[in-house]
Amino acid sequence: MTQQGVRWTAGQVLALAPDTASRKAGSKLGAPGPWSEAGSSDEGTVWGLCKGSGSKPYQTVVDIADASGPAYKCSCPSRKFPCKHALGLLLLWAGGDGAVPLRQAPEWAGRWLAGRRERAEEKSAGENPASPSGSADPEAARRRAERRAERVTAGAVELEQRLADLLRGGLATAEQSGYGLWEETAARMVDAQAQGLAARVRELGAIPSTGPGWPVRLLEECALLHLLGQGWLRRERLPDGLAATVRSRIGLPASAEGPPVRDRWLVLAQYDTTDPRLTTRRIWLHGTASHRTALLLSYGAAGRAPELALPVGLSLDAEMSAYPGAGQSRVALGEQFAPPAPTDIRPPGVTTSQAAARYGDALRDDPWLESVPVTLDRVVPTPDGGSWQLADADEDAALPLAPGARSRPGLWRLVALSGGAPVRVFGECGHQGFTPLTAWPEGPGDGVALC
Numbered sequence: 001m002t003q004q005g006v007r008w009t010a011g012q013v014l015a016l017a018p019d020t021a022s023r024k025a026g027s028k029l030g031a032p033g034p035w036s037e038a039g040s041s042d043e044g045t046v047w048g049l050c051k052g053s054g055s056k057p058y059q060t061v062v063d064i065a066d067a068s069g070p071a072y073k074c075s076c077p078s079r080k081f082p083c084k085h086a087l088g089l090l091l092l093w094a095g096g097d098g099a100v101p102l103r104q105a106p107e108w109a110g111r112w113l114a115g116r117r118e119r120a121e122e123k124s125a126g127e128n129p130a131s132p133s134g135s136a137d138p139e140a141a142r143r144r145a146e147r148r149a150e151r152v153t154a155g156a157v158e159l160e161q162r163l164a165d166l167l168r169g170g171l172a173t174a175e176q177s178g179y180g181l182w183e184e185t186a187a188r189m190v191d192a193q194a195q196g197l198a199a200r201v202r203e204l205g206a207i208p209s210t211g212p213g214w215p216v217r218l219l220e221e222c223a224l225l226h227l228l229g230q231g232w233l234r235r236e237r238l239p240d241g242l243a244a245t246v247r248s249r250i251g252l253p254a255s256a257e258g259p260p261v262r263d264r265w266l267v268l269a270q271y272d273t274t275d276p277r278l279t280t281r282r283i284w285l286h287g288t289a290s291h292r293t294a295l296l297l298s299y300g301a302a303g304r305a306p307e308l309a310l311p312v313g314l315s316l317d318a319e320m321s322a323y324p325g326a327g328q329s330r331v332a333l334g335e336q337f338a339p340p341a342p343t344d345i346r347p348p349g350v351t352t353s354q355a356a357a358r359y360g361d362a363l364r365d366d367p368w369l370e371s372v373p374v375t376l377d378r379v380v381p382t383p384d385g386g387s388w389q390l391a392d393a394d395e396d397a398a399l400p401l402a403p404g405a406r407s408r409p410g411l412w413r414l415v416a417l418s419g420g421a422p423v424r425v426f427g428e429c430g431h432q433g434f435t436p437l438t439a440w441p442e443g444p445g446d447g448v449a450l451c
């Protein structure tokens with residue numbers, strides 16, 4: 001049950017916006033003017049009527065108590081999720097000035113909420129292990145896994161041959177042959193049901209002619225691809241954890257098999273990456289008791305936001321189960337014991353030197369790891385020639401910002417938050433540098449999302 005006395009901040013609400021335009025439009029609707037009959041319930045529902053361009057106001061309702069993050073319904077024609085009216089309603093509620101009082105829900109809001117509760121109960125019943133639909137033929141599953149492993153092996157052998165041909169002919173041939181050769185190779189890996197290999201091949205094919213030093217970068221990627229292919233071909237000789245990591249990097253599906261860990265999980269960061277077919281949401285969490293940093297992934301079809309939404313600054317009392325693989329951070333969300341609620345807890349931080357060492361240690365378990373989650377304590381964003389770095393306030397060390405982080409608006413939010421003073425920053429530390437995702441001032445204050 002949502003505690004009405006504990007409200008979200010405006011920053012936590014705006015972190016739900018699907019884009020900058022929605023953030024601006026929602027902010028304009030966060031005042032009482034366009035709203036009528038707004039109200040809320042002890043169960044965590046907020047509703048209201050928003051005056052629009054038509055004769056009828058838009059009916060907007062938000063279920064804040066959903067343990068997977070807020071759920072929305074609005075009668076407006078917007079295809080964005082959440083729409084500007086839902087954002088405005090949440091901002092009005094977050095203001096806490098009596099504009100959204102406790103009252104009986106109207107029929108239209110109650111009907112939507114009852115339907116959500118009914119569907120949630122049906123889903124829970126369908127996931128019951130005792131359900132007859134959960135039965136399967138283990139022998140048939142074993143045969144399917146063996147056939148897929150054979151196809152992956154054939155794909156890995158073919159990829160090894162392509163890499164050998166490239167190195168035998170010289171890296172300059174990659175620039176001459178163009179991207180088509182690599183797209184063909186990636187398609188062959190897809191046919192072999194090795195999606196992970198296909199993705200890395202496409203990345204490799206995009207390197208030639210991308211600026212100074214591209215042959216070095218190409219050779220590095222070839223080496224990592226060769227290592228992954230050899231890891232698959234020799235997987236029976238690997239330790240169990242590393243073998244599971246290889247299977248994951250190849251692209252084989254896996255289930256979260258780790259024992260459930262119940263904790264109060266602090267939401268450190270949330271951001272989306274998109275491609276033409278899929279939107280992937282990455283949510284970083286920190287267990288306040290287990291001191292574990294974990295990654296939740298949620299997916300949405302192209303053009304639609306994933307369903308799971310947990311803004312920075314919330315905490316979630318829930319169980320998480322780990323996916324197999326040495327050094328893997330990914331978890332699956334299990335039983336949830338309360339809706340997400342605001343918290344002022346912050347994750348502990350480390351120095352820049354310790355962060356770099358942590359990434360080096362992680363590469364032993366997963367050589368293909370792009371980055372590790374790290375919270376830096378007492379760092380100052382500082383110009384470094386044409387770039388930026390996070391300088392340690394207490395020792396002579398610094399981490400450069402990753403190239404992609406230098407062009408994001410979040411950099412300037414970080415600089416403004418710091419004002420030359422040390423801040424605490426959570427982000428991803430890897431071979432390209434540090435990507436800041438969330439920052440906190442040294443004194444009291446909410447976390448600022450940078451992504």
